[in-house]
Amino acid sequence: MMQTQKFLIPLLLASLEAVAAATPNCDLKPSYPAPIVSNGWSAQLVAQGAIEARSIIFDSAGNLLVVQAGYGIFHLAFNDGGSTCLEVAKNTTLISSEALQHGIALSNDGKTLYASSSDAVYSWEYDPEAISLSSTNQTLITGMSNDDHTSRTLLMSQMVPNTLVVSRGSNSNIDLEAEDIKTGHSQIRAFDLTNKAMTSNSTPYDFTTQGRILGWGLRNSVGIAEEPLTGGIYSVENSADEIQRDGTDIHQNNPGEEMNFHGFLNSSTDPNQGGNYGYPNCFALWNTSIPNLGNMTVGSQFSLDQNSTSNDTFCADDHIAPRLTFQAHMAPLDIIFLPNGTEAYISFHGSWNRDPPIGYKVSSIAFSAGSPVAAADSTTALTDLISNADNLKCPDCFRPVGLAMDSQGRIFISSDATGEIYVLAKTSNATASSTSPPSSTPTKSKAGIPLGNNGAARWAFGVAVLFLL
Template sequence: MKVPNNLQIYLAAGSALLQTAQAATCNLKPSYSAPVVSNGWQAQLAATGLSSPRGIIFDSSGNLLVVQQGAGIIHLEFDDGGSTCLDVSKKTYLINSTSLNHGIALSADGKTLYASSSDTVYSWSYDASAVSVGDTNQTLITGMSNDDHTTRTLLMSAKESGILVVSRGSNSNIDLAAEDITTGHSQIRAFNVTNLTSISQPYDFKSAGRLLGWGLRNSVGVAEEPLTGGIYSVENSADGIDRDGVDIHQNNPGEEMNYHGFLNASTENQGGNYGYPYCFALWNTSIPDLGTMTVGSQFTLTQNATINDTFCAKERVSPRLTFQAHMAPLDIIFLPNGTEAFVTFHGSWDRTEPVGYKLSTIAFASGSPVAASDSLTAAVDIMANADTSKCPNQCFRPVGLALDSKDRVFMSSDATGEIYVLAKTVASATTSATTTGTGASPTTTKKSAGVKLKALSSTWAQLAWAVVALL
């Protein structure tokens, strides 16, 4: 008996829907208190059991590449049940390396993979369809070895073809060598890697490339604003400081968001000194002898005739935004429409009450933050640990960020070996934030499940009528 075309269609649709419903179980739960998710968002664990995941990026096939610090790079494929419902369907060990520790980037065509150790940036040919890299790698940039702050963040420009941005932090908490521009300490530079075959020998970080900024203590997060192409970084500032002999380390200095101009021919807002190791951004203004300084003003630790608050204000570049001291921002990424930047705050160790340990969003418009430079509330929390007093041992610690083609936010947590996925919902902005076993909004989760079941029953109802028609 010949099966009608419409029945074939219903059978195929029903089978596909059943496979989708069955493929992703979305039942991973954290071993610590479930995160608190803000109104309008839901979150779910998508991967666990990883080894200190740091930088993450999606390849041209829509699969996730993850740098495991001290282990190498893995490739994750997901079964996608929609929204935040994803399960890892396949894990592939792409590069085994104990030296790779954080940075990762892909060329515009997706065929070249970049990753970094504490000293060196490497490249491999990459085939997203075959899930494979070339047998050999090429050394592109070297000369970045440090005793401290060993991550080397990588950013491939989407605006300027073949331009790779590299960030290098300081050699210690207060690294006086960073005052000397020739050391390459505490700098962000851009390198042209358009034609790898023409690079006869590796670039030396401290003397090659284009200087985007220096005096940047440890700018781990670097991003390109998608509308204008402006380069922004988020900086981890100093620990354990005092000012003129008075301990002010609990709430100062603030963490920074800095702006570094464009990667085109313009040099406006580029190549300046952002203060470190002598000048820092003010967060808490309740310290003596500040005068009229406000949040974000540059101040120095020890006043003398040469280095003082006036020098810092006039000769150093102030941040676009300043965040609570010691939250440790580690990544920044923009929505494609340029309206929001997401920032991970890894969390503090240098204050009595822990801060950070959360993912936040910052409103942008026309290529710049909406909030004023002295704002205390520019960063709005999306997902946070339920009880930071239990951090760092019993909470997630955000590191890397990546957006997929649906603008879902993927976030790595190195301390817990996890990947979270977050998605916007249609939840009312007036509804109170909720906590569940997975960090998802219960109302949204049930609604999503109800939609799937309704679609499933509808498909099989049509199938049943088609079978009756055959009788």
């Protein structure tokens, strides 16, 4: 018996250690009231300590890359128990940089990583299996420095390989320089990276003078996505704050946030591609209780003042109206699609200048044949999936930014205000519920993102060892 134990104990110990290492704890909970989810969905907090977590993306090995604004890019590997049961198994610092702010993308083969500062886009050679980057980076695009909006969202096209879409916002709330297309302010452009090899002498593109203009007059279009069936490019725009209409304060409910369509990257058939979407002169109407409404409806382009050079007629005739309009000040920051093109998901970061606060949620929009199902003047296009029970406690609450979908169709969500990552998954549940609450204090990782403690598995491991001894 003792001889048998001599050989079995090491094998069993190794097996139990493997179980302990692979069994997620799934018990993280926020320090604030947990967000609630809609019928048919469940949510769970899966990572904490991700300070200023912004854009997120999965690499080809199935691990999550997280941009932490002002800190760099981090690689998270999870222990996965299925559905929303995950915990961080390993946290690796890929890039330590105060300059990186928001944008991240991967090449079509997954072997080049792109990231952005407020002024430039950079690239690194990336090995997702070894979790390593090249020691040097290449500057691909420059000339985007702003005083105000500093997010430079990146999107790598799947329909037109090696085409990188970049969004640059305005220099202020009402940026009059954006009236001139030559300034490069408030624009979305696409760049062909086919011949941009990793060489030190490669000349970067200049954002203001090069690239293909997909749209201008876009105040701050932080979220960009490519519809997976047709390849249509959509963006979601944060519109202006504190506006007046003919001297009347209408900022509580106007102007609306926008979803805009920008045609296709493969020789677009959309005559509006590269057109002017209105800003800083024209905005999308959300609430129709405004002075001198005329025959406008939700989504109509309107002017802040009526004069000979800027008026509602000028806005309607010479500018592109949004495909959908949303409640003012919800601050959409990301958009992603289901692979089958039937739904888009949008993160709404939430308002800072509205009473009561609004947004702070992730919502879905039904799509069909490459376009939203809802009419352009709809006020009911959104279906909320996860939100705070009481926005009056915000911004110290769940405040979503980045969205990423894994191979199982689960939606991962970054919350920058709380430094967290959530996962959202479809279930068969029929009632709304909050994220799960049990309370074990996790062990902090070196970079601040906690690693799981595998409590149940380690308890079983200890019991088994005592039994054998």
